[in-house]
Amino acid sequence: MTKFERDVYEKFDSLKSTLNDLDKKIVKLTENLESDYHALHGNGEPGLLGKFSTLDKHVTEIEHNLDKRVTDIENDHKKEDRRKADIITWIAIGVEAVGTAWAIFFR
Secondary structure (H helix, E strand, C coil): CCHHHHHHHHHHHHHHHHHHHHHHHHHHHHHHHHHHHHHHHCCCCCCHHHHHHHHHHHHHHHHHHHHHHHHHHHHHHHHHHHHHHHHHHHHHHHHHHHHHHHHHHCC
């Protein structure tokens, strides 16, 4: 066997070894991808994506309810401010009426 033939066989063996290593790594990656897929999409049960969607829906509902509650509180405060303004107006009218009556009857 010539030196050239030995070099070719050695390179071929090296290449074969590298391909076998790559094949093993591909098998391992495929297994990891399968387990990741099952974790994300579930294996007969809700996976992480389904759980995330559910949580996202709940957060959206909570935010909507919170916004509604804040709006209700703001509206209640506006109504209370209107009531206070009405009371102050009626007190001012009453004071003016008493002052006018006083001026008419006691001058």
